[in-house]
Amino acid sequence: ETGVTQSPTHLIKTRGQQVTLRCSSQSGHNTVSWYQQALGQGPQFIFQYYREEENGRGNFPPRFSGLQFPNYSSELNVNALELDDSALYLCASSLGDRAYEQFFGPGTRLTVL
């Protein structure tokens, strides 16, 4: 257990819908990164939030957006869902922005029908 929690655990949506995934970072951590892991593939970096500001973004379209709150928890929002958005969404929190300091949460499994 890393102290990073995500909700919900599983989610089923249909194409075109919108979804919000949530992440509570480990106590004291001010940085949250989000990753998408499609079945059989490695995680892909979506973006990182540091002290409520976006601090780096991977190659994802604008319909993937996020927020970080004053308590450093975070949300990932995906609009206009597509079938290819079906994946495990992982968040990772850290005190600094170095990757080795990240602790991953258990993920949210999103299925888009």
Added chain:
Amino acid sequence: EDKVVQSPLSLVVHEGDTVTLNCSYEVTNFRSLLWYKQEKKAPTFLFMLTSSGIEKKSGRLSSILDKKELSSILNITATQTGDSAIYLCAVEAISAGNMLTFGGGTRLMVKP
């Protein structure tokens, strides 16, 4: 575009065997290479390697980076069934967010 390739894709061994997992990369502004173990969902951190070339060890696991070949290996000796997992290699770039680029992973199955 940054790229990380792992091999083999999957591996089946018996308890007690030694395995070597490979990772090669092409990354602009390389900072470090990380290995993770993913058993169910959350990847857990194993090692961080830098261009110093220093080998890292933890029990039966060890890893080293070859900065000339732009590659790394992860060795597991005397494998146990508990080593069964997906092993992920990721490269950290010097960039906003110190973005990680992951390889596709190696699925290791250790049979009793």
